[in-house]
Amino acid sequence: MKRLLEFLILDFREFLLLTFFCLVSLALIANKETPALRSVRSAGLETFSAIEARFAAIQKYFGLVGENNMLRERNAELAVEVGIARNAVLENEHLKRLLAYRNESRYPLKLAQIIDRTFNAERNLLMINVGSDDSIAVNMPVLTDKGLVGRVILVSPNYALVQPIINRDFKVGVVTEKTRTAGVLSWKPSENLATVEHVLLSSEIQAGEQLLTAEFSSFVGANVPVGVVKHVDRKAGQLFYKIDVALAVEFDKLDYVFIQLRPPNKEKDAMKKRFKEFQ
Amino acid sequence: MQQRILFYTLGGLALALVQKFLLDRLALYDIAPDMMLVLLTFIAQREGQSVGTTAGFFIGLLMDLLHGTLGIDALSKTVAGFTAGFFRETEGARQTTTFIVAVAVSSVAGITAYYLTAYGLALVWWKLPIYIAVGVGYNSVVGYAAYQSALHRI
Numbered sequence: 001m002k003r004l005l006e007f008l009i010l011d012f013r014e015f016l017l018l019t020f021f022c023l024v025s026l027a028l029i030a031n032k033e034t035p036a037l038r039s040v041r042s043a044g045l046e047t048f049s050a051i052e053a054r055f056a057a058i059q060k061y062f063g064l065v066g067e068n069n070m071l072r073e074r075n076a077e078l079a080v081e082v083g084i085a086r087n088a089v090l091e092n093e094h095l096k097r098l099l100a101y102r103n104e105s106r107y108p109l110k111l112a113q114i115i116d117r118t119f120n121a122e123r124n125l126l127m128i129n130v131g132s133d134d135s136i137a138v139n140m141p142v143l144t145d146k147g148l149v150g151r152v153i154l155v156s157p158n159y160a161l162v163q164p165i166i167n168r169d170f171k172v173g174v175v176t177e178k179t180r181t182a183g184v185l186s187w188k189p190s191e192n193l194a195t196v197e198h199v200l201l202s203s204e205i206q207a208g209e210q211l212l213t214a215e216f217s218s219f220v221g222a223n224v225p226v227g228v229v230k231h232v233d234r235k236a237g238q239l240f241y242k243i244d245v246a247l248a249v250e251f252d253k254l255d256y257v258f259i260q261l262r263p264p265n266k267e268k269d270a271m272k273k274r275f276k277e278f279q
Numbered sequence: 280m281q282q283r284i285l286f287y288t289l290g291g292l293a294l295a296l297v298q299k300f301l302l303d304r305l306a307l308y309d310i311a312p313d314m315m316l317v318l319l320t321f322i323a324q325r326e327g328q329s330v331g332t333t334a335g336f337f338i339g340l341l342m343d344l345l346h347g348t349l350g351i352d353a354l355s356k357t358v359a360g361f362t363a364g365f366f367r368e369t370e371g372a373r374q375t376t377t378f379i380v381a382v383a384v385s386s387v388a389g390i391t392a393y394y395l396t397a398y399g400l401a402l403v404w405w406k407l408p409i410y411i412a413v414g415v416g417y418n419s420v421v422g423y424a425a426y427q428s429a430l431h432r433i
Binding site for chain 2: 013014017018021022024025026027028029030032037040041044045047048051
């Protein structure tokens with residue numbers, strides 16, 4: 001028996017130790033919730049928690065990486081939200097201005113959304129989502145709070161086609177605000193700008209003057225803003241000024257417009273027809 | 280021998296704190312570089328399998344107290360110490376490669392024992408090779424650095 005024990009201890013000492021310590025470990029795992037071992041664990045935690053408190057700075061440093069990533073994600077989310085809110089504010093202001101303009105207008109206005117546009121150098125056209133069912137008729141002026149957009153040239157029950165100022169076939173009578181110089185505004189696609197024609201060199205037109213629609217305009221009432229005189233050019237040997245105009249409406253940002261429900265002045269229209277006969 | 284036991288004890292206590300408060304925070308796939316296993320491998324390689332197994336148990340017990348568990352680290356480090364003991368160095372033959380291999384093999388044994396004990400049948404088996412691979416990689420790097428910078432001079 002003694003020899004057997006010596007044999008086991010000497011030759012299998014390592015395996016015996018391994019078995020012994022593994023059994024002790026397993027016993028500890030199995031009994032870790034007993035009051036005695038629980039108090040040992042809590043004492044250990046208590047001791048090392050005190051030390052850990054002194055390592056808080058290190059912990060804080062390593063925690064910063066995760067915190068930074070979290071803040072970066074949150075920042076991106078908030079940036080998107082701010083962008084949405086900013087757009088909403090701008091849209092709100094825009095719609096408020098349109099609403100105020102409609103309230104101040106002499107004639108009833110119909111709000112319409114531009115649902116299609118064909119922009120090219122010469123024949124720009126806009127399609128809006130209101131038509132004859134909404135009392136829209138041909139030749140009604142199309143406006144925004146900034147000024148004149150164009151006129152209705154074709155109507156279907158639910159849609160209408162608008163010829164904007166930036167169409168080479170569009171013409172409107174205008175006067176300057178200060179000097180009351182009259183002319184005809186049209187679009188020059190070759191130069192990509194609006195000009196006022198038929199202004200005599202004897203007139204006192206100045207750059208910077210505001211252009212308004214004239215009383216003699218065929219489809220729109222007087223004093224609707226059209227643009228600002230940008231440049232006045234006097235060329236030798238010519239009877240008229242060459243006048244460049246900066247338009248009041250930004251056509252590339254146009255989304256909503258008003259159609260002025262202006263009833264046709266039949267008497268005036270009849271007289272205009274007779275007027276052409278005498279020309 | 281007493282001097283060496285004192286050295287291992289003090290070194291173990293100091294490294295346990297470094298492990299708990301610094302290295303444990305560098306965990307990748309739940310596995311942190313295990314400086315205690317490197318020390319244990321060194322002890323087992325230098326002093327033999329019996330001392331390695333015993334040292335493994337006590338080092339594991341210390342880590343259990345630090346982690347608030349009881350028995351799991353003790354068992355895994357016992358197994359790791361026993362495994363590292365197979366790589367006992369012969370007199371005058373200290374090789375970095377042998378040490379790194381010992382660290383790697385004891386890491387495999389230790390990590391396997393740890394997860395089998397801690398999770399039992401709830402262990403997600405396909406994750407075990409990932410834990411082992413990360414642990415072996417981490418510990419080999421730490422072991423190499425420790426051996427080259429300090430341990431080979433002791």
